[in-house]
Amino acid sequence: MELGLVGLGKMGGNMRERIRRAGHTVIGFDHNPDLADVHSLEELVGRLTGPRVVWIMVPAGAATQSTIDALGELLSPGDVVVDGGNSRWTDDEKHARELAEKGVGFVDCGVSGGVWGLENGYAIMYGGDAADVAKVQPVFDALKPEGEFGAVHAGRVGAGHFAxxxxxxxxxxxxxxxxxxxxxxxxxxxxxxxxxxxxxxxxxxxxxxxxxxxxxxxxxxxxxxxxxxxxxxxxxxxxxxxxxxxxxxxxxxxxxxxxxxxxxxxxxxxxxxxxxxxxxxxxxxxxxxxxTGAEKGADAPGADVEPPVGG
Missing domain, CATH: 1.10.1040.10 (N-(1-d-carboxylethyl)-l-norvaline Dehydrogenase; domain 2)
Incomplete structure (x- = not known):
């Protein structure tokens, strides 16, 4: 399948690679042009064929809200947005309502795996309507670890981030x-x-x-x-x-x-x-x-799922 991925930091960049290794097409956008496949959200959406699935991996709060607002103006009825960042579950309910007004589906997805996820797979917990989840399922299957466990449809919108x-x-x-x-x-x-x-x-x-x-x-x-x-x-x-x-x-x-x-x-x-x-x-x-007080191990600036969150 085709996937648009917004945010290519520590986790987003590795997720793009793991999904590609599973044989899917991923078009990535990041404000750091050295990481991005396209120059804008408009170009990303234009490169995808419907029904489109766009997964966002940006910091919770204002960055997530502004990205969802922009995608709401660009996507079409039947498309789906997945928030894979660390948003609060109550924000998910708000985002789902806003996108539903435009006919766009919404799935929230908690992602765990850190810097090891590329090789080991990511534990993923997602919430949303079954029809929307089905459109994203090949990506969930690509991201999860090998074996029986590591992924769960936890319930309604918000359940993934709550879990x-x-x-x-x-x-x-x-x-x-x-x-x-x-x-x-x-x-x-x-x-x-x-x-x-x-x-x-x-x-x-x-x-x-x-x-x-x-x-x-x-x-x-x-x-x-x-x-x-x-x-x-x-x-x-x-x-x-x-x-x-x-x-x-x-x-x-x-x-x-x-x-x-x-x-x-x-x-x-x-x-x-x-x-x-x-x-x-x-x-x-x-x-x-x-x-000595100096910071070590920080990544270069760019969209990322977990600044400064663990897990």
Whole structure:
């Protein structure tokens, strides 16, 4: 099939390549001309044959809204817009209503996989009407990991981003647990090789996981994380998860505590936050702040799905 893709940053660019490897045609647009296949949204839409599917991978908020507004003027009834960024689920409902007035369908899609998605595939959670989802299904199949799992039609419009939001909230709590355990091991005089303790957990334990593997990888790069400042950003999704818990009267003590722990990193050079920062850099390519205060690992400016979000 043909796909228009808007936003070719860390994730968008790799997604374009994975979809192409599956045999589909992808026409990409980005404000960075070095990344783009076309010079404008108008040219992108003009290159596609109907019914068109345009997938946007730009930052949540104003950038997403302006892109959807522009596409609403360019697309035709029967076309579909997919928002694969990290938009709030309540924005999805608004975007779907606006596009429906023009006869254009809307699908929201939470995407997880970070910088590893090109080779490993992306976990995708999408919401929308079945007819609209069907028009995008070949792309979902191309992006998902090999095997039975990794993709889900989560429900109505907004369900995909809501599911991804909860995923990121769980991710917060898991990273915080690893970080706190690492800090305690580092503080104990009797433990002489914390990195190898973490490595030993990779087999045979109930906490073995990809996050644990990434923690070991980070410690292999910098055994005591001395090159990092203990500062970690929090994503909009972490805050939205806690807000949704309040709205639904659902207790989230671990996820809420992990969000507030991120705030503590704004106040001092937290050792646990060094591990959080290292893990975010490992799985998502997110920029880290060196112990000297300089930022490392940031991508060049351009549209991207996750500045500064994890997951």
């Amino acid at each position: 991804k939001m909860v995923h990121n909230g769980i991710e917060y709590a898991m990273m915080q647990a690893f970080a706190e355990g690492w800090e305690l091991l580092e503080a104990a005089d009797s433990v002489t090789d914390v990195r190898e303790v973490f490595r030993s957990w990779q087999e045979g334990t109930v906490i073995r996981s990809w996050l644990l593997d990434l923690a070991v990888r980070a410690l292999d790069d910098d055994e005591h994380l001395t090159a990092l400042r203990g500062y970690a950003q929090d994503s909009g999704e972490g805050r939205w998860t806690v807000e949704a818990a309040l709205d639904h009267a659902v207790p989230l003590p671990a996820i809420t505590a992990s969000l507030f722990a991120r705030f503590s990193s704004r106040q001092d050079d937290s050792p646990a936050m060094k591990m959080i920062a290292a893990l975010r850099n490992q799985f998502g390519g997110h920029a880290v702040t060196a112990a």
